[in-house]
Amino acid sequence: xxxxxxxxxxxxxxxxxxxxxxxxGSRSISKRGDVSFSPAxxxxxxxxxxxxxxxxxxxxxxxxxxxxxxxxYYVDHLVKLGGVGDQDVxxxxxxxAEKMNRWEGIVEHAATILSQMTNYTxxxxxxxxxxxxxxxxxxxxxxDVSAVAxxxxxxxxxxxxxxxxxxxxxxxxxxxxxxxxxxxxxxxxFYKVKSVLHSxxxxxxxxxxxxxEDILSLLDQTITEEQEPKVxxxxxxNMLTQPEFKDVDKAKTILEMLEETQMLMQLFQSxxxxxxxxxxxxxxxxxxxxxxxxxxxxxxxxxxxxxxxxLGPTRMEYGKVISxxxxxxxxxxxxxxxxxx
Amino acid sequence: xxxxxxxxxxxxxxxxxxxxxxxxGSRSISKRGDVSFSPAxxxxxxxxxxxxxxxxxxxxxxxxxxxxxxxxYYVDHLVKLGGVGDQDVxxxxxxxAEKMNRWEGIVEHAATILSQMTNYTxxxxxxxxxxxxxxxxxxxxxxDVSAVAxxxxxxxxxxxxxxxxxxxxxxxxxxxxxxxxxxxxxxxxFYKVKSVLHSxxxxxxxxxxxxxEDILSLLDQTITEEQEPKVxxxxxxNMLTQPEFKDVDKAKTILEMLEETQMLMQLFQSxxxxxxxxxxxxxxxxxxxxxxxxxxxxxxxxxxxxxxxxLGPTRMEYGKVISxxxxxxxxxxxxxxxxxx
DNA sequence: GTTAGCACTCGACGCATTGGAGTGCTAACG
DNA sequence: CGTTAGCACTCCAATGCGTCGAGTGCTAAC
Numbered sequence: 001x002x003x004x005x006x007x008x009x010x011x012x013x014x015x016x017x018x019x020x021x022x023x024x025g026s027r028s029i030s031k032r033g034d035v036s037f038s039p040a041x042x043x044x045x046x047x048x049x050x051x052x053x054x055x056x057x058x059x060x061x062x063x064x065x066x067x068x069x070x071x072x073y074y075v076d077h078l079v080k081l082g083g084v085g086d087q088d089v090x091x092x093x094x095x096x097a098e099k100m101n102r103w104e105g106i107v108e109h110a111a112t113i114l115s116q117m118t119n120y121t122x123x124x125x126x127x128x129x130x131x132x133x134x135x136x137x138x139x140x141x142x143x144d145v146s147a148v149a150x151x152x153x154x155x156x157x158x159x160x161x162x163x164x165x166x167x168x169x170x171x172x173x174x175x176x177x178x179x180x181x182x183x184x185x186x187x188x189x190f191y192k193v194k195s196v197l198h199s200x201x202x203x204x205x206x207x208x209x210x211x212x213e214d215i216l217s218l219l220d221q222t223i224t225e226e227q228e229p230k231v232x233x234x235x236x237x238n239m240l241t242q243p244e245f246k247d248v249d250k251a252k253t254i255l256e257m258l259e260e261t262q263m264l265m266q267l268f269q270s271x272x273x274x275x276x277x278x279x280x281x282x283x284x285x286x287x288x289x290x291x292x293x294x295x296x297x298x299x300x301x302x303x304x305x306x307x308x309x310x311l312g313p314t315r316m317e318y319g320k321v322i323s324x325x326x327x328x329x330x331x332x333x334x335x336x337x338x339x340x341x
Numbered sequence: 342x343x344x345x346x347x348x349x350x351x352x353x354x355x356x357x358x359x360x361x362x363x364x365x366g367s368r369s370i371s372k373r374g375d376v377s378f379s380p381a382x383x384x385x386x387x388x389x390x391x392x393x394x395x396x397x398x399x400x401x402x403x404x405x406x407x408x409x410x411x412x413x414y415y416v417d418h419l420v421k422l423g424g425v426g427d428q429d430v431x432x433x434x435x436x437x438a439e440k441m442n443r444w445e446g447i448v449e450h451a452a453t454i455l456s457q458m459t460n461y462t463x464x465x466x467x468x469x470x471x472x473x474x475x476x477x478x479x480x481x482x483x484x485d486v487s488a489v490a491x492x493x494x495x496x497x498x499x500x501x502x503x504x505x506x507x508x509x510x511x512x513x514x515x516x517x518x519x520x521x522x523x524x525x526x527x528x529x530x531f532y533k534v535k536s537v538l539h540s541x542x543x544x545x546x547x548x549x550x551x552x553x554e555d556i557l558s559l560l561d562q563t564i565t566e567e568q569e570p571k572v573x574x575x576x577x578x579n580m581l582t583q584p585e586f587k588d589v590d591k592a593k594t595i596l597e598m599l600e601e602t603q604m605l606m607q608l609f610q611s612x613x614x615x616x617x618x619x620x621x622x623x624x625x626x627x628x629x630x631x632x633x634x635x636x637x638x639x640x641x642x643x644x645x646x647x648x649x650x651x652l653g654p655t656r657m658e659y660g661k662v663i664s665x666x667x668x669x670x671x672x673x674x675x676x677x678x679x680x681x682x
Numbered sequence: 683g684t685t686a687g688c689a690c691t692c693g694a695c696g697c698a699t700t701g702g703a704g705t706g707c708t709a710a711c712g
Numbered sequence: 713c714g715t716t717a718g719c720a721c722t723c724c725a726a727t728g729c730g731t732c733g734a735g736t737g738c739t740a741a742c
Contacts, residue, residue: 255578
């Protein structure tokens, strides 16, 4: 579809624009080593590329900038995945050498390091509990009326709630219930827990324990509620570094969106495995129509557990970011499997 | 020190400036109902107030703006604590009516609601474990080599770590140790846990259990490590609403600081109980020399546990914010005591 | 097919002009 | 003596204008 020369020119324009954030003229392309044609020739090709919708002109006498479609072509056909630089590899080594003793720690830290290494904004989705299995369930009484319910997953993930013990339920009842739950639910994936709870356990429990409906509904809530993964955000202020957001209002729109967890979840919805690149309006949210989002999933035990992502201007260093996300997501998976070997 | 009229004028100027963000002229003060003197008279007083260092002039032919010292005087002597508005009270009612089942939930939610109600940035310090006591300690084995250590405080606060079980330590040893710990440490405040662990428990443990040094040092780490409270931030983007930060660079400096948890902790250092107002350069960090920070501590059982705070421009609605923080901090305390009654 | 040359476009930048808000001072007033 | 009207002065902010230069599209020559 595109001639070799057109591809080179397109590539050169996008590279330049990514670096400079300013419309690229025919002259500056011609002066680069890699495309040795005169400005006039390049202008002709540029006009063609514009007709195809790959380039745009902010105004008549300005250079060209890539369109969404242009970036898409670049990402699909042109971008060079250079791998991760030595410096970055070292940073990551240090990162993974640090002592990590909580899931949340790893994931949160990963977000920080991502934003620092890229100077973009990173968004990381913590592990989903959906596909993990229940390891242990426990109630720790705090006082007469309340207790802490603790749920441990096979991945080492821990969730907890403070619950109020229903009237008329004795400590003994609770203990019995908890024991039964551990017996029956250990090893059950969380997405099945609810049904098992109602089908198998409810009946049996009703033999030993009074008020078991109260207890069950309480536990039901406790276990199913809020299994939504946590969202970690880092480097939102990096957005302000980008010249495209020198206008405070634009910056504000984006930062406001970033503060809403719901919105972020929505961004990550079409969550197929592997690396995904969403450019500009390809994203579902209008607020980031001038941004690109690159995501990668990390997995444990073959199951994709969560997502790491980078949000930046459409004029983003795609090659670098894609390489990095790929590398890091695999490293996280590896770290986790080493942890739970 | 100040005449009644000077105080009225100072008050009027600051009120106006807080509303408009623009230097206040003598004419506009004179036209307000509350100070019925001619502009000329007011100009004289303004000159005096400037000499005293309470007002400043951006340039010769502009109106006056309050200086840090001026704001200080305003906060100390003039500001009217109007209490919390009806609308706000209702919002808070709704907030506290919502079902809360985790400490983190309450505190995080409090941050959100604060920033929404004020349109400033809110910073909330989660509960310190330092003064709470240990309720329960537990190890849940995940696989052959690792286990999750869970610590529950009397407040219902839960901390957890994944730990790697030292070589040569049997599950039985671990269980014995955990049992002993629960026996001896239940009810002990966290700031004493470390010393009790080494003085009382170490000896006794060495009788039953092999490799007890390994286990102890591991537990020591686990328990003492990271008792730093969590920091919750909300509404950072509200900073961009303020005209003083229409310049992206200034905004960036502040937002960058807000992303560093360490910095935020430093802000909250001089943490005496009750409400504190730090205006402009009274803050330790240069980055927020044009901001004011208002903080209030919330407590449980007489012990101050954490801090809620609002960060805004020095030109901040002090009266409203102080009232609100006072109200909310007391409400949180009340909610907690009701929870654990 | 490629390139040099040229007229044209259009935003960015610098500069002078103007308008108005606000001051400080002085003199008059009660 | 405190208060106020009047006035000259200051200085920012907004506006308009001319210039500059980067870049284009087109045409004609190579």
